[in-house]
Amino acid sequence: MDSLVAEGLGKCYVLSREEGKSSRSLWRRLRAAPRGDADPASKTREFWALRDVGFRVESGTILGVIGPNGAGKTTLLKILARVITPTTGRVVGVGRVVSLLELGAGFDPDLPAHDNILMNAAILGIPRLEAQRRIKEILEFAEVEQFVGSPLRHYSSGMYLRLAFSVAIHMNPQILLADEILAVGDQAFQERCLQKVVELGRDGLTVLFVSHDMDAIMRICNRVMWLHQGAIRKLGDPEEVVDEYQNAIWSQADIAQSERGRRANRFAEVLSVRLVSSSGKDIGGAPVSEDVFIKTRFRTSKPSLSVKCALDLSTKGQLIFRTADTEARPLPQPGIYEALAKIPRDLLAELPYVATVGCIFKRDNETKEYPLLMYNALSFLVYGTETPETPTSGRLDRVGFIAPRLEWTVRQEAYAAGA
């Protein structure tokens, strides 16, 4: 059974360039106002936050919504939550819709949890008795029973979130809209939320789940919608869509920043960029005290090529260093190759790093270069393995964007001894 059917959904915003200037007559503006269109005299520009979006969701589906910032994810959810009205198209749905668009929306910070639950229920149009019956369950799931009496402004953001989520799922929704907010809670609660969502999905709850956390999307969603510039780019199997989405982020970044930069040319194609340990295993983070490798796999399609690889490492938006292979390496046969760049132990600091990888291909008898470049192809965290004896010892010894361990020697100068 379809629980949600959207057809040709579009949302157009009129951007006025002269906002705030009130030189035009009030009367003309007033006449324009009720029609909802822009001031007739001002220069305006249309912006379609969402255009011609159509999809069906069967009940019990957990639909992940992914896409870069500004793709229209939130706009879509807001339309479904009735917060904004679509410009075109229509949505037909069945059952109660509960939305978690923002942390604490619909909560009054001065009221205690109990009253807030009732207010939330009222906002959702839920009868008071029904809400009262569930208060205990809600508080239990949110783990805030001992704070029932204190006003919400004394709550931590985690408690806020737990309460909001708990209220939402206990209001017996048929459709739940969740926008990114689950990122606030701690690991354990996030896990519990995701579990609960999966569980409710089995009972027929339809969930629209916006997230940038591809891990969570892959784990709980059974369908994924990829929005791009207000339109559906792809809708289907999570693995497939997420894979393609992640690949596209790379290539898109390339196109945006450099016409040289791309993932594939007519000689070669980069397959993956991974962080591996010295035993060759894929790892997500790099221990400070171990050698790790950035492994770039690529496939060549022509014989007699050579490649020279390069690497940019940055952290916090700062380029820390660029380094390249010392010479071009021959690739005599077409096939799959892997290039390993060793990052020695005790070089990087305990920070998240982002690597941009470049591979410059050359044909043996040509001088022209054919580079492939992947911006931000890999991000990883470097973490410390030794537990320092006191919280600050060790940590303060090496500070900065990199933290190499140098060789120190201290000795007494020979001539000074007798002076």
Added chain:
Amino acid sequence: MLLALRRWLGLSASVVAEADGGVDRKSQKWVIEPARVGLIARAEELWRYRRILWFFASRRIKERYEDATLGRFWMFVQPLAPILISTLIFGSMLEVPSDGIPYFLFILTGSSCWRIFDRGVQRVTRSLDQNRSLIKKVYFPRLIAPISSVAPALTEFGVLFTLLVATCIYYFVKDGIFYLRLGPQLLVAVLAVAMAAFLSVSVGLWTSVMQIRHKDVQFSIRYFMQLWYYVTPVIFPLSELLKMLPPELHFVPYLNPMSPVVEMYKWGVLGIGHVSGVGVLVGVLMTLAIFGSGVVYFNRSEAASVDRL
């Protein structure tokens, strides 16, 4: 009075809750379309969501008195100060007639009714702005925002009415005359209070929407209300105004829908004033016209307003 209101809202809510407990809401189908929702559908929706009204109203009232450092003292001083000044200027210096009632009591009575309207309009005008964060994140009938914003105006009225009673007692002790009319006429005053609140929402429906587009509405409305104050029989009795006007212009004061409301209130509380059936009827009709057109205007520009917030 507020407690009674709460009880009433709470009671009626639970009665309804039991009633629709049996209805299977699970299979309820809904549609979202660009088309505007009709007025009848809006009214039904408003009724379904009526319980939020209490939460919103109490929030507004709390906000009103929250940041006042002087607390209760301030509650009384703030509305009283302009009345004392007016008493000094119009009562003592200009000797404006007051239908045989001490001028202070006269203006206090008129002001308490006027203030519902005055504060109401100003609060309702800002209502969409004030609820911006909520409106942009949660759906509820947007009409709730302006309607609930009258609540602080009603509490301010409560304060002034307390002062009014205290003043009557003072004059009873001093002169032996008890000006307050205790009897069924008081119901007329209650009706006038309701009308003042209703009219302020009606005007506010227009101004709140305009306010989103033009921030200057919020500032200009203050001066507009001051002007309106002087054409409403608060600082002077309507009878005096009628005496000054030639008979063929006697309809003029009735073009102001607040005139009959204030007169009704004064008549209900003190037994003075000039209440005519035609005047009241015209006032009611005008109020209804402003309300009706305001609801239509509000409903029509709702979607565009939310986009602009």
